[in-house]
Amino acid sequence: MLLNFVHWNASPEIISIGPITLRWYGLLFASGFLIGLFIVRKMFLEEKAPEEWLDKAFVYIVVGAVVGARLGHVFFYDWPYYSQHLAEIPQVWKGGLASHGGAIGIILSLWIFSKRVSKKPLLWILDKVVVPTALAGCFIRLGNLMNSEILGNPTTVSWGFVFERVDGPNGLARHPVQLYESLSYLISFVVLYYTYWRTEKRHKLGYLFGLFMIFIWGIRFIMEYFKSSQGGFETAFNNVLSTGQLLSIPFVLIGVYFVLRPVKATV
Numbered sequence: 001m002l003l004n005f006v007h008w009n010a011s012p013e014i015i016s017i018g019p020i021t022l023r024w025y026g027l028l029f030a031s032g033f034l035i036g037l038f039i040v041r042k043m044f045l046e047e048k049a050p051e052e053w054l055d056k057a058f059v060y061i062v063v064g065a066v067v068g069a070r071l072g073h074v075f076f077y078d079w080p081y082y083s084q085h086l087a088e089i090p091q092v093w094k095g096g097l098a099s100h101g102g103a104i105g106i107i108l109s110l111w112i113f114s115k116r117v118s119k120k121p122l123l124w125i126l127d128k129v130v131v132p133t134a135l136a137g138c139f140i141r142l143g144n145l146m147n148s149e150i151l152g153n154p155t156t157v158s159w160g161f162v163f164e165r166v167d168g169p170n171g172l173a174r175h176p177v178q179l180y181e182s183l184s185y186l187i188s189f190v191v192l193y194y195t196y197w198r199t200e201k202r203h204k205l206g207y208l209f210g211l212f213m214i215f216i217w218g219i220r221f222i223m224e225y226f227k228s229s230q231g232g233f234e235t236a237f238n239n240v241l242s243t244g245q246l247l248s249i250p251f252v253l254i255g256v257y258f259v260l261r262p263v264k265a266t267v
Contacts (some may be wrong), residue, residue, distance in 0.1 A: 005173040008163040012147045025143035032136030033062065039132040043196065049118075056117050057110070057125060064109025065102045066092060072101010077230060099137070099220070100247040102185060106133075123206040123258075130212035131196055134189035137216060141182035142266040151228045152177035175226040181219065188215040213255025217248040224248075 014022045037058055044054050073096040074082045074089055082089055106124075109127065114122045144150045149166045151174030160173030167174075192212060196202045224242045 005159065005160045005162050005167065006176070007164055008145075008148065008161045008176075009169075010133075010146055010148070024146035027138075027220065028139040028143040028146075029046075029136075032139035036132030036163035039135075039193075040128050040165045042070045043131075051215075053118055055112050057129075060109040060113040061106055061129065064105035064107075066105075068105015068108070069097035069099065069102030072104065073131065074099030076101060076247065085212070091194075095263045099140075100157055100244070100251070101250070117133075121205060123209055127202065127208040128196075130209050131189065131192045134192055134212060134216060137185040138189065139230050140183045141185065145176070145182070150230070152226050153228055177223055179227045180226065181223050186221070188212070188219065191215070205263050206261070207263075210255040210258025210260075212248055212252050214259065215255075217251035217255065220251065221245050221248040 010024075010025050014024055014027065016022075037054070040057075041051065041054055043049075043260060044051055070089070070092050076098050078096065106129070107126070110125050111122050114120055114125060118125060141150075148163045150162060151166065152161075153170040154160075155175045156173070157175070159176065161176040162169070162171050162173050164171065192208060192215070195211065196208060201207045221244075225246045227242070227244070229242060230244065
């Protein structure tokens, strides 16, 4: 039986003018941050927090996300290569960002922000930032789709994608795992957004952060079963779990702790 798969050959570039190239990934990545800034600003206004804190938090987040994601890729997924090419570590434009590293980078940068700027508990800002971060994750996975990267395993389902830029026009169909994750993160965003604006749970310090950790990294754990290996250290565990799954487990457990722990209202 002939299967009609989706043949995907989208260009990662939107437009090129001389040496300047606008790419879908960069546009979607930046859009996620800017929409997140708008959403968090609404939260600041709702809680009467100084708006100037937001501009400073934005800088901390961007730096933490980029540096953390880059170092995460270097150390979690491809250290044997970068250990021999140290000069390439700062070359972010060549690709290679890891979401787990980005999460760690954002948390560390916001810890510094909390100490130096807001003087509030770290969880106060994390409970706000995680809401649009889920939406940013949705956008980033769409960027991965436009780049034909983070490919799924071969499949025979009718909605499988043939990534022609990678496997050729006659290549195997693969799970469009980028779309699976993108949709899952969008649903997570809706739940988190609703929880903040329509329930009293936002007053439980750390609850939204914990819910985010359970949703996003739980989804990531499941989606890894549909992905081709991205390398890393899963070989040390006999390929039972991927690197992404191994890194996601502690994140999910942290989320469970913050959702279930008894806590006073937000200060």
